[in-house]
Amino acid sequence: MRGHDHDHSRIGDRRALAVALGLIAGFMAVEVAAGIVAGSLALLADAGHMLTDALALAGALVASRLATRRPGGPWTFGLARAEILAAQANGITLLVVGIWVVYGAIRRLVAPPDVHGGIVLVVALVGIAVNLAATLVLARADRTSLNVRGAFLHVATDLVAFVGTAIAGALVLTTGWNRFDPIAGVLVAALMLRSSWSLLRESGRIFLEASPAGIDPPAVAQALAADSEVVEVHDLHVWTVTSGFPALAAHVLVSPDSDCHETRRRLQHLLEDRFHLHHVTLQVDHVARREQPVTLRRQ
Numbered sequence: 001m002r003g004h005d006h007d008h009s010r011i012g013d014r015r016a017l018a019v020a021l022g023l024i025a026g027f028m029a030v031e032v033a034a035g036i037v038a039g040s041l042a043l044l045a046d047a048g049h050m051l052t053d054a055l056a057l058a059g060a061l062v063a064s065r066l067a068t069r070r071p072g073g074p075w076t077f078g079l080a081r082a083e084i085l086a087a088q089a090n091g092i093t094l095l096v097v098g099i100w101v102v103y104g105a106i107r108r109l110v111a112p113p114d115v116h117g118g119i120v121l122v123v124a125l126v127g128i129a130v131n132l133a134a135t136l137v138l139a140r141a142d143r144t145s146l147n148v149r150g151a152f153l154h155v156a157t158d159l160v161a162f163v164g165t166a167i168a169g170a171l172v173l174t175t176g177w178n179r180f181d182p183i184a185g186v187l188v189a190a191l192m193l194r195s196s197w198s199l200l201r202e203s204g205r206i207f208l209e210a211s212p213a214g215i216d217p218p219a220v221a222q223a224l225a226a227d228s229e230v231v232e233v234h235d236l237h238v239w240t241v242t243s244g245f246p247a248l249a250a251h252v253l254v255s256p257d258s259d260c261h262e263t264r265r266r267l268q269h270l271l272e273d274r275f276h277l278h279h280v281t282l283q284v285d286h287v288a289r290r291e292q293p294v295t296l297r298r299q
Contacts, residue, residue: 120169
């Protein structure tokens with residue numbers, strides 16, 4: 001049932017991603033042309049960000065589809081981590097475009113070109129409407145998925161950036177001071193870099209197989225060891241396969257006279273109820289009796 005619900009959620013996510021992709025790609029071409037005509041770095045920065053939005057949404061759409069493939073052959077977990085790869089790619093593209101925008105903004109702060117504030121303002125207002133629609137669509141998707149959240153951050157960041165661009169266009173129009181445009185570009189870049197760091201940090205934790213947020217491995221080990229039949233817990237590993245898919249493996253030694261199968265079932269219920277760990281592999285063995293002979297084999 002949980003797998004069926006997860007697949008149903010991914011179908012809804014793909015619909016939301018496809019609608020948002022159509023909105024973003026359609027407006028991106030308009031913004032590139034307007035940015036060139038207006039000589040606006042803020043508009044071109046937004047267009048560059050929208051290009052990464054479109055690539056992010058397309059990548060997220062493909063990754064979401066790949067993630068539904070069932071495990072088989074060498075892919076014993078399926079292709080679920082394709083979504084994490086997409087999220088990491090989104091973080092990298094945000095980082096690269098953000099650095100490019102900062103570089104361009106510094107040059108324009110030193111020698112500001114003429115900027116057509118009216119064009120900037122009109123295009124930015126249309127961009128706010130388009131990105132607001134795309135953001136609302138993605139807000140209904142499952143943002144516990146790092147893949148979907150990466151796409152959402154792209155679009156939501158662009159929405160805030162368009163607000164800043166509209167303000168810059170209005171200020172250029174009313175004051176004639178063209179440096180408002182590159183200043184807005186720097187603010188856009190700051191939002192990109194912040195979102196990039198969030199995605200790269202979280203996807204990196206998953207690839208390095210750190211424990212999921214909110215799950216403390218020592219606390220899990222202590223909870224298992226607190227069982228009356230458990231003598232020792234070691235080789236405990238907690239990691240995340242993909243978003244919403246934490247896993248645990250451990251070797252548990254129980255007292256010689258205990259029912260190891262019943263103990264394993266009891267420990268699995270404990271892990272599900274207290275730590276919400278459903279994909280669990282426990283190797284449960286009896287500890288050797290004190291009088292039991294131990295043979296050491298030479299290598």
